[in-house]
Amino acid sequence: MECVVRPCRAEDCVEVMRMIRELAEFEKLPDQVQINDQVLREDGFANDPFYRCLVAEVPPEYRSRDGHTIVGYGLYFFTYSTWKGRNIYMEDLYIMPEFRGIDLEENRMNLGSPGICTPNYAGKGIGKKLMSKIAEIGVENRCIEMKFVVLDWNQAAIDFYQSQGAVDLTAAEGWHFFHFKGDALVRLAQGQTGL
Amino acid sequence: MECVVRPCRAEDCVEVMRMIRELAEFEKLPDQVQINDQVLREDGFANDPFYRCLVAEVPPEYRSRDGHTIVGYGLYFFTYSTWKGRNIYMEDLYIMPEFRGIDLEENRMNLGSPGICTPNYAGKGIGKKLMSKIAEIGVENRCIEMKFVVLDWNQAAIDFYQSQGAVDLTAAEGWHFFHFKGDALVRLAQGQTGL
Numbered sequence: 382m383e384c385v386v387r388p389c390r391a392e393d394c395v396e397v398m399r400m401i402r403e404l405a406e407f408e409k410l411p412d413q414v415q416i417n418d419q420v421l422r423e424d425g426f427a428n429d430p431f432y433r434c435l436v437a438e439v440p441p442e443y444r445s446r447d448g449h450t451i452v453g454y455g456l457y458f459f460t461y462s463t464w465k466g467r468n469i470y471m472e473d474l475y476i477m478p479e480f481r482g483i484d485l486e487e488n489r490m491n492l493g494s495p496g497i498c499t500p501n502y503a504g505k506g507i508g509k510k511l512m513s514k515i516a517e518i519g520v521e522n523r524c525i526e527m528k529f530v531v532l533d534w535n536q537a538a539i540d541f542y543q544s545q546g547a548v549d550l551t552a553a554e555g556w557h558f559f560h561f562k563g564d565a566l567v568r569l570a571q572g573q574t575g576l
Numbered sequence: 577m578e579c580v581v582r583p584c585r586a587e588d589c590v591e592v593m594r595m596i597r598e599l600a601e602f603e604k605l606p607d608q609v610q611i612n613d614q615v616l617r618e619d620g621f622a623n624d625p626f627y628r629c630l631v632a633e634v635p636p637e638y639r640s641r642d643g644h645t646i647v648g649y650g651l652y653f654f655t656y657s658t659w660k661g662r663n664i665y666m667e668d669l670y671i672m673p674e675f676r677g678i679d680l681e682e683n684r685m686n687l688g689s690p691g692i693c694t695p696n697y698a699g700k701g702i703g704k705k706l707m708s709k710i711a712e713i714g715v716e717n718r719c720i721e722m723k724f725v726v727l728d729w730n731q732a733a734i735d736f737y738q739s740q741g742a743v744d745l746t747a748a749e750g751w752h753f754f755h756f757k758g759d760a761l762v763r764l765a766q767g768q769t770g771l
C-alpha cells in the first residue's frame with residue numbers, strides 16, 4: 382500500500398482537527414479539546430506559525446470506512462534546551478485505528494490492533510513513517526533531541542516508542558510536567574499570585 | 577532594591593550561559609550542558625530564533641560577590657497544544673543563590689535560602705517577577721497555558737510553583753516525558769530503528 386507522508390496544507394485542518402478529537406477520546410480526555418479547525422488553521426498557517434504538521438495520506442481505494450484518505454498526522458514544533466541546544470518536540474502522533482498495524486512493505490494488514498502500532502509491525506507502519514520524518518526534519522535543522530509526552534497507562538504507545546530507542550525521562554531522571562492554565566496563568570501575568 | 581527584568585541581548589549570552597551552567601550544577605546534572613555561549617547566541621539571535629529570554633539585572637551597587645549584575649534569567653518559547661491552542665513554555669527559570677529570597681518591595685534580604693524562592697517570599701522576589709513577565713508575554717500572545725518541567729526532588733521549586741497556582745500534570749494525569757537523543761534520533765531519522 383502506498384502511503385504518502387506530506388506537509389499538512391491549510392485545507393487539511395478540518396481532517397487534522399477530526400483526528401485531534403479522535404486522539405483525545407482515545408486518551409480518555411475528550412473534554413480537553415478547546416480549539417476548532419479555524420483556530421488550528423489560523424495558528425499554523427499565518428506568519429510565524431505556532432506549529433508544523435505532517436499528514437499521512439492513502440490512495441482513494443484504501444480510504445477509511447468513513448471515506449477518509451488522510452488517516453494520520455504528526456504535529457511538531459521546534460523548541461530549545463539550554464543544555465543540548467535545538468530541539469524538536471512531537472506534540473501528537475496519531476494513526477486512525479483501522480490503519481494501525483499495517484506493514485507498508487509487505488502490504489499486510491493487522492486490523493484492530495491496539496495502540497499506535499503493534500510491536501510486530503513497529504518500524505514498518507504509518508506511525509513509524511510519520512515519526513521518522515519528524516526526526517529527519519529535526520536532524521536537518523541540527524536538533525540533537527526530540528521530546529514528547531505519553532500517558533503512563535498507554536503501554537502500547539510506550540512499548541512502541543521504546544522499541545524505537547526513546548527514553549522515559551520522568552522515570553530515568555524524575556522530570557515532572559507542570560502547567561499554569563487559564564485563570565491561573567492570567568493571575569500570574571497580573572502579579573496576583575502568591576503570598 | 578530596583579531589579580529590572582528586560583529582554584536578553586546578544587551580548588548577554590555569556591552571562592546567561594554562566595547561569596545555565598550554575599543551574600545544571602544545582603540540578604546535579606552538570607555534564608548535560610553541551611552548548612556554549614556562541615551556540616546560544618546563534619540560536620537566539622538569528623532569523624527565526626529558537627528561544628526567547630528575559631534577564632534580571634540589578635544596579636551595580638547590588639552586584640554579586642563575583643561582580644555580576646545580571647543575576648537571573650527566564651528562557652522561554654512558544655509551543656502548541658492541539659487541545660488548548662497556543663502555549664508558552666518556560667524552559668528555565670533561574671536566580672543566583674545570593675539573590676533568592678529577596679523581598680523587592682520591602683528591600684529585605686534572606687540570603688542563603690534554599691530553592692528558587694523561599695515560600696515566605698514567593699510572590700515578591702526576582703523569580704516571581706521573571707515568571708510573571710513570561711506569563712504576561714504568553715497572555716499577550718493569546719496563550720492559555722504555560723508549561724514547564726521540574727525535577728521531582730526539587731521540593732523548594734515545586735512548592736514555589738504550586739504556591740503560584742501551577743499543577744503537576746505528571747501526578748494529576750500521568751504524563752511522562754520522553755526523548756530520543758543523539759544517535760537514537762539519527763537512527764530514527766534514517767529509518768533504522770525497530771524490528
